Amino acid sequence: MYPDFPKAGINFLLIFSPFLKIRLLSMTKLGNASRRTVRYTIDAIIGLESRGFIFGILLSTLFKVPFVPIRKAGKLPGECIKGSYNLEYGSATLEIQKSALKAGSHVVLIDDVLAIGGTMSAAVKLCKAASLNILGAGMLLEVADCNGGERLDELVLLKVVFTLLSAK
Template identity: 40%
Template sequence: MAAKAREAKLDLIKKHIKVFPDFPSKGVLFRDICPLLKDPLALTAVTDLLEEHVRLTHPEVDLIVGLDARGFLFGPLLAQRLGVGFVVIRKKGKLPGPTVSVSYTLEYGQAEVEVQEDAVYPGQKVLLIDDLLATGGTLYAACELMKKKQADLLGCMVVIELKDLRGFERVKPISVFSLVQY
């Protein structure tokens, strides 16, 4: 994709990310992707740019793995474009059948994420996807879960990265690709 077309798509995406000050609490500047999802051209732009990134950097990918819940919005679209499978990582207790889980620490306590036991096999090449990278807690847990499953974790992708919160440091040495940074 030409640089000019890429920039036009990024501008369209940025235009469709709505900002809500003091949500969910005072001092937080919330970046809402709902307007982006509502606009078919903006959603196509996200999928196009993620697909381009994967085809250029990770053409060997076997699975796109989406994080609960907004990774579920972008992951299946990307997986379908790439002709690969899609797997979900959910909060504890949301998946049927045998699961594998990892617990992690959040600012306000403990949480746990899980994947179905047979969803990812050792050696499968996977990419993680979510809508937002902030402090990196959930993405870190997802990386740990993929390590536990002995997957070959190629990298992480997000639509929005809040650079000041330095979440990318939490998942090092795994690379993080973000479309939009604030």
């Protein structure tokens, strides 16, 4: 835990260190957990910048479906759908390419950590604006004290949390 990063009052958890040190995460473990939970046809995995890219690409490989990134504004070429949201320490804008998937595609959103739910909620809204059907949202860790999961319960059909660590 890194106190007061990126600004005073925020405690930042670097998720990579524990995984690299004790090797909790493997493609097989993550894929098996996903397969047991997701019982719909998935057309694509959408990963949120940037750690969601790592886990999302692993899952898209396992499910043999395309991977589509949601990125910070200005990082994707072509026409994009944009959405702004608030973070614990400011605000940001995300975007998805308008032509990345056909309307009606069934997708699962993947990120590493769910805190207050701002980033994931913004991603859900972007996908809805792109006329995508959101089957679920998956993350490796939910910071229980932040109540982000409650926010997602109203937005997605299925919330999958692969809790490998506790952030209390």
